[in-house]
Amino acid sequence: MSLVKEYQCPHCNAPMDVNPEDAIFNCVSCGQAVLSDGSEFKDHYILKNTLNRTKIHEIVKDFIKKKGFMRGIKGYKITNITPTLTPFWVVTSDAYTHFVGYLRYSETKTRTVGSGKNRRTVTEHVTVYRPIDQEIREKRADVLLGRRGSSIYGYDKVRDIVRSEFSTAIPFNHDHLVGTEKEFDYLSSEIDLDAANQLGKTVVFDNHRARAQKACTKVFDCATQLTYTGTYFVHAPVWQVEYVFKDETYRIAILGSSGRIILGEIPVTTRFRMIFLTLTFLALGAAGAGSWFGRYEVYVPIIAGIVAAVIGFFTLKNTFKPKSVVD
Numbered sequence: 421m422s423l424v425k426e427y428q429c430p431h432c433n434a435p436m437d438v439n440p441e442d443a444i445f446n447c448v449s450c451g452q453a454v455l456s457d458g459s460e461f462k463d464h465y466i467l468k469n470t471l472n473r474t475k476i477h478e479i480v481k482d483f484i485k486k487k488g489f490m491r492g493i494k495g496y497k498i499t500n501i502t503p504t505l506t507p508f509w510v511v512t513s514d515a516y517t518h519f520v521g522y523l524r525y526s527e528t529k530t531r532t533v534g535s536g537k538n539r540r541t542v543t544e545h546v547t548v549y550r551p552i553d554q555e556i557r558e559k560r561a562d563v564l565l566g567r568r569g570s571s572i573y574g575y576d577k578v579r580d581i582v583r584s585e586f587s588t589a590i591p592f593n594h595d596h597l598v599g600t601e602k603e604f605d606y607l608s609s610e611i612d613l614d615a616a617n618q619l620g621k622t623v624v625f626d627n628h629r630a631r632a633q634k635a636c637t638k639v640f641d642c643a644t645q646l647t648y649t650g651t652y653f654v655h656a657p658v659w660q661v662e663y664v665f666k667d668e669t670y671r672i673a674i675l676g677s678s679g680r681i682i683l684g685e686i687p688v689t690t691r692f693r694m695i696f697l698t699l700t701f702l703a704l705g706a707a708g709a710g711s712w713f714g715r716y717e718v719y720v721p722i723i724a725g726i727v728a729a730v731i732g733f734f735t736l737k738n739t740f741k742p743k744s745v746v747d
């Protein structure tokens with residue numbers, strides 16, 4: 421039994437094989453976004469890719485030079501570069517929330533009591549209950565992943581970046597795909613428009629509720645109204661890079677629109693471990709010496725102990741793992 425449905429692209433008439441799990445998919449010939457009933461989806465945007473393979477090599481070189489400081493990473497080799505257009509939904513809305521509750525806090529008050537010889541100042545702590553009645557009114561753009569449980573490297577991170585770069589997204593253009601984004605893999609969305617709107621709504625409700633709870637000790641009532649102002653399907657260009665250093669493979673994800681490193685792995689080399697361990701022993705020695713000379717002050721050994729524990733923890737954490745992850 422074949423699970424694949426067959427359509428014709430409404431834009432270029434090319435035949436399309438469609439996985440029924442996908443809610444929105446893209447024509448491999450022209451990039452047109454198509455809904456699961458075979459009709460065109462209009463609000464399709466893209467963050468324009470500005471990179472090519474040469475630039476990717478330069479970015480990786482810079483990244484390893486900067487983040488690989490003290491590690492002595494020489495002779496790495498890029499083994500794989502995969503440009504992928506990753507799908508997101510951006511749900512824009514006008515959101516309004518009214519909440520009431522109270523805030524409890526304690527105040528220190530000083531007052532003068534008595535008179536003459538018995539006149540004195542007393543300090544007292546009083547608990548204050550302040551009623552809270554506030555509104556949140558804002559325009560929002562909430563970004564959701566277009567795939568469920570995706571294993572694309574750095575995918576969660578891209579979401580936050582898409583939120584800040586969404587204003588630079590341009591309407592999808594068919595000529596672009598055959599030009600700039602020609603070599604990209606297109607990923608379709610497993611989440612449809614209705615599901616995206618529902619998820620977006622939940623995000624706003626949860627966010628406003630959390631803010632009300634932060635402003636109050638107790639929230640009595642919290643009501644949110646949401647008006648959708650547009651839901652967009654946005655593809656972000658992500659360059660997935662793999663490089664090999666001493667037979668181990670490491671990954672880097674780079675955003676094609678800005679050249680920003682989304683997430684990258686850096687080897688933890690023997691040299692790095694040695695330097696790190698040496699510094700740690702020096703720091704522990706200093707902490708020990710500090711507590712000896714400061715032993716008549718109670719707090720000195722305590723602070724030295726805490727410092728030593730923190731340094732020790734970081735050493736364990738950084739020295740025995742094979743790679744560091746940086747963004």
Ligand SMILES: [Zn+2]
Pocket residue numbers: 429430431432433434447448449450451452
């Ligand atoms: Zn097409």
